[in-house]
Amino acid sequence: MPTRYLKPGICDSSSIDSVSPEAERLYYRLLVNVDDFGRMDARLPIIKARCFPLKEEMKSSVIEKWLKELAESGLTLVYICMDEPFLQFTKWDNKPRASESKFPAFDDTCIQMYTDVPLTETVTVTKTVTETPDVQAVVPIFDFWKETFNHPKSLLDDNRKRRIKAALKMGYTVDDLKGAITGCSLTPHNMGDNDRGQRYDGLNVILKDADNIDRFIANAGSPPKSKPKPSGNDPFDKLCSQLGVVPYDQYPEWDDPLISKALFKAGSWMEFSRMLEKKQKYEFRPKFLEAYKSLGG
Numbered sequence: 001m002p003t004r005y006l007k008p009g010i011c012d013s014s015s016i017d018s019v020s021p022e023a024e025r026l027y028y029r030l031l032v033n034v035d036d037f038g039r040m041d042a043r044l045p046i047i048k049a050r051c052f053p054l055k056e057e058m059k060s061s062v063i064e065k066w067l068k069e070l071a072e073s074g075l076t077l078v079y080i081c082m083d084e085p086f087l088q089f090t091k092w093d094n095k096p097r098a099s100e101s102k103f104p105a106f107d108d109t110c111i112q113m114y115t116d117v118p119l120t121e122t123v124t125v126t127k128t129v130t131e132t133p134d135v136q137a138v139v140p141i142f143d144f145w146k147e148t149f150n151h152p153k154s155l156l157d158d159n160r161k162r163r164i165k166a167a168l169k170m171g172y173t174v175d176d177l178k179g180a181i182t183g184c185s186l187t188p189h190n191m192g193d194n195d196r197g198q199r200y201d202g203l204n205v206i207l208k209d210a211d212n213i214d215r216f217i218a219n220a221g222s223p224p225k226s227k228p229k230p231s232g233n234d235p236f237d238k239l240c241s242q243l244g245v246v247p248y249d250q251y252p253e254w255d256d257p258l259i260s261k262a263l264f265k266a267g268s269w270m271e272f273s274r275m276l277e278k279k280q281k282y283e284f285r286p287k288f289l290e291a292y293k294s295l296g297g
Contacts, residue, residue, distance in 0.1 A: 006031075015073050022062075023069035026051060030076070030087065037101035038092030042067070042078050042085035071114035080111040082162045109169065137174045138164045142203075145181050149201045163207045170210060176217060180206050183216035186223035193226050235259050235292050262292035 006028075010016055016024055029051035034040045040050075044060040047067070052058045067087075070076045077088040081104045088106055106112070141164050142156045167177055184190050190200045206216055235258070266287045 015075050018073045019069045019075070020066070023066040023073075026063065026066040027070055027075060030070075031089070034087070034089060035101050035103065036094060036096035036098050037103070037105075038089035038094070039101050039103040039105075040087050041103065042087040047087075068114040077106055078113040079106045080113060081106070081109070082165055083158050085113065109165070137168060141174060141177050141181075144178050145203060145206075148181050148185050160203050163203045167207045167213060170213075172213060177207070177213070179220045180213045180216035183218065183220035183223075187216065187219050188224060188226040235262070235289070258292055258295050261295050262288055265291035265295070 016027065019027070030040070030047070033050045040046075044063055044067075048058055048060055048063055052063075067076075067078060071078050074090055077090055079086055079088070086103050086106075104110075138161055139156065142160060146152060146154050164177070168174075172180075184201055184206045190205070192199045194200075205212065207213060
């Protein structure tokens with residue numbers, strides 16, 4: 001944790017003087033816990049653990065009261081971003097050592113907490129901020145994903161909300177993200193045409209990062225082709241075809257005698273059978289084909 005220095009100006013600061021001594025104490029303890037950008041996690045259990053580690057009797061409700069004092073005095077800003085609370089010191093002139101904060105900055109997609117407006121107005125303001133275009137777009141994008149991949153029972157949990165909001169915040173439009181979802185549905189590998197026969201169609205895959213989103217958007221316009229099915233003439237395919245046919249303690253026979261010789265040169269039948277069973281056959285393929293080719297195959 002970097003060293004923080006207090007300046008003499010705190011003694012005649014009207015903002016600090018406006019809060020209770022207890023809230024001022026919290027202010028100084030927060031000061032030594034925020035990151036280089038003046039931000040930190042504002043969940044009450046986290047603040048209690050960081051600022052008052054030895055005061056077991058300290059109640060979260062009391063900390064929240066002081067936190068509200070600091071926010072209403074303008075010393076700090078507490079806000080909800082992607083369903084999590086964060087704190088920002090409003091007057092922060094420290095030169096950061098890190099290139100970026102791991103905590104999100106306050107912007108127009110966030111909801112400010114502990115404002116000094118009346119309760120009725122707070123409800124109105126919160127509702128207005130909550131219903132930004134980005135937030136309104138989350139459900140339609142999620143519904144499009146459910147329909148595209150036939151996941152009718154899937155729920156819009158916090159992780160999926162965060163994925164969609166993060167993609168929108170990067171600058172992608174609703175149509176862009178729908179295009180990425182469509183592109184994933186047209187990508188054979190993600191639809192199960194892979195060694196494991198498993199589908200990779202989750203939003204955590206599609207919206208993982210900008211590279212994935214761009215790739216799937218491109219696939220929507222120009223879908224990749226499926227890998228050709230084995231013809232049966234490839235010596236490695238013949239080797240693989242013995243899985244489940246011949247037990248470990250029996251040695252199979254092939255029409256091509258070089259297969260047996262190449263197998264012995266590259267390893268053993270038992271070793272390869274076990275790799276097949278663990279779905280690791282393609283780790284053996286280069287070694288086998290090299291041996292097969294060296295024997296004149």
